[in-house]
Amino acid sequence: MAALLAGRRVEPAVLAGVDPGEFCRDAERHGVLPLVAERLAALGETPAGLAARLRERAQGHIATDLAREAALRELVGAFDGAGLAALVVKGAMLAYSHYPRPDLRPRLDSDVLIAERDCRAAHELLVRLGYGPEVQAGTDLILYQRPYVLRRHGAAVHVVDLHWRLVNPQAFRAVFDYDELAAGSIGLPALCAAARGLSAMHALAIACVHPVAHHLDDERLIWLYDIHMIACGLRGEDWSRFRTLAADRRVVAICRASLERAAELFDTPVPDGLWCEPASGSPRSPEPTGRYLRPKRRHAEVVLDDLRGAAGWAERWRMIRAHVFPPAAYMREVYAPSSPRPLVWLYLRRAIVGASKWLRRPS
Amino acid sequence: MSLARAEVRAVKPEKVVLRMVGNETVLLNTDTGRYFALNDVGTQVWARLMSEASVQAACDALCREFDADLREIEMDVDQLLARLDAEGLVEIRRVEP
Numbered sequence: 001m002a003a004l005l006a007g008r009r010v011e012p013a014v015l016a017g018v019d020p021g022e023f024c025r026d027a028e029r030h031g032v033l034p035l036v037a038e039r040l041a042a043l044g045e046t047p048a049g050l051a052a053r054l055r056e057r058a059q060g061h062i063a064t065d066l067a068r069e070a071a072l073r074e075l076v077g078a079f080d081g082a083g084l085a086a087l088v089v090k091g092a093m094l095a096y097s098h099y100p101r102p103d104l105r106p107r108l109d110s111d112v113l114i115a116e117r118d119c120r121a122a123h124e125l126l127v128r129l130g131y132g133p134e135v136q137a138g139t140d141l142i143l144y145q146r147p148y149v150l151r152r153h154g155a156a157v158h159v160v161d162l163h164w165r166l167v168n169p170q171a172f173r174a175v176f177d178y179d180e181l182a183a184g185s186i187g188l189p190a191l192c193a194a195a196r197g198l199s200a201m202h203a204l205a206i207a208c209v210h211p212v213a214h215h216l217d218d219e220r221l222i223w224l225y226d227i228h229m230i231a232c233g234l235r236g237e238d239w240s241r242f243r244t245l246a247a248d249r250r251v252v253a254i255c256r257a258s259l260e261r262a263a264e265l266f267d268t269p270v271p272d273g274l275w276c277e278p279a280s281g282s283p284r285s286p287e288p289t290g291r292y293l294r295p296k297r298r299h300a301e302v303v304l305d306d307l308r309g310a311a312g313w314a315e316r317w318r319m320i321r322a323h324v325f326p327p328a329a330y331m332r333e334v335y336a337p338s339s340p341r342p343l344v345w346l347y348l349r350r351a352i353v354g355a356s357k358w359l360r361r362p363s
Numbered sequence: 364m365s366l367a368r369a370e371v372r373a374v375k376p377e378k379v380v381l382r383m384v385g386n387e388t389v390l391l392n393t394d395t396g397r398y399f400a401l402n403d404v405g406t407q408v409w410a411r412l413m414s415e416a417s418v419q420a421a422c423d424a425l426c427r428e429f430d431a432d433l434r435e436i437e438m439d440v441d442q443l444l445a446r447l448d449a450e451g452l453v454e455i456r457r458v459e460p
Contacts, residue, residue: 041385059387059389059398059400060398062382062384062389062398062400063389063396063398065382066380066381066382066389066391066393066398067380067391067393069380070380070393101382101384103382103384152394153395153396155396157393157396
């Protein structure tokens with residue numbers, strides 16, 4: 001699949017040997033089915049069964065995207081009308097800024113970034129538009145985002161992930177600030193006149209950081225292809241500025257690893273010697289964010305990192321409390337939606353089950 | 364069709380959104396979430412239906428375009444309109460005098 005996306009030749013014999021169902025499942029898991037379908041349709045050498053299955057699934061993606069696009073346009077217009085400066089970010093932004101068509105960039109939700117000071121107003125607006133907030137664990141010290149779902153006839157039409165900080169782990173707390181991202185934002189006319197997204201440089205930094213910070217060992221082709229697409233649009237001076245940004249925010253190791261992986265898979269054009277340029281200022285200690293590159297970390301290590309990154313013991317205590325005692329509504333919904341069991345029992349069960357998960361290394 | 368083709372025209376309802384991809388078109392009813400994919404011929408038929416003043420005018424134009432039998436074209440267009448209508452993807456309106 002990576003070879004297809006990179007535009008390399010794939011022998012028809014290879015395609016003849018694949019199981020269409022399995023191939024489509026893998027393509028969906030990696031978020032690249034519409035792109036792969038498009039590439040294979042252009043090649044015209046795809047076995048009929050596989051081509052038909054891909055075409056049907058790709059049409060489904062178009063329909064899903066049409067529904068999502070209508071809802072997202074309405075949402076962006078409403079934010080704009082209410083004077084809330086929201087930024088469309090991550091996959092939802094790239095779909096309109098870097099992909100030929102938005103349905104070629106599948107996504108489960110639309111990520112929207114707002115200033116923390118606008119959280120309440122944004123919540124009220126979303127509820128007025130018919131979006132329901134999802135119950136979730138943790139507080140603002142663990143999660144800086146909240147999903148909202150718009151349903152019609154019981155089915156989810158649009159999921160909005162409302163962020164007031166783009167990367168949750170504390171090691172990244174100073175990496176991307178809303179005001180800075182908003183100041184450098186660009187219009188997204190392909191979505192609608194009021195829509196704004198991130199500058200290519202910020203988008204690339206986030207595309208590199210987000211999968212590492214939030215998804216640890218899970219490598220999905222679409223995240224790496226995002227990096228490839230953004231990188232393809234950067235020119236000489238942009239790269240130097242990107243290098244400076246990464247050094248300044250202490251995410252050089254992550255950005256470098258992500259770009260190298262994209263280049264390995266898609267021949268992403270990264271300038272030679274980009275990372276050899278001297279970073280501004282004097283030599284510094286190792287980047288705390290670099291720890292996120294270690295493979296197969298236990299969840300407990302991630303939480304410990306988070307505790308290390310907290311600003312003082314008061315914050316640490318709040319974080320521990322948030323991990324151990326999530327809101328009662330969350331406990332009921334997740335652990336016993338229709339059971340009268342007392343909350344104490346549910347917290348105890350979570351602690352026992354959770355402890356083994358936290359200490360287990362990902363397989 | 365209960366009314367003569369010359370007396371009606373096909374209109375895309377507001378709740379319907381569409382996207383053309385290559386020669387194909389995907390139509391979505393945003394109220395029901397139901398969608399319908401038109402192949403290249405279906406896309407040409409849709410384009411004619413949307414641009415001509417009546418269903419009959421669309422059939423006549425398609426007849427010239429495809430150099431095909433008008434009766435066959437009319438039957439195919441009726442069939443397509445019936446399917447789209449059943450999914451709420453098109454509205455059949457009386458032509459304004």
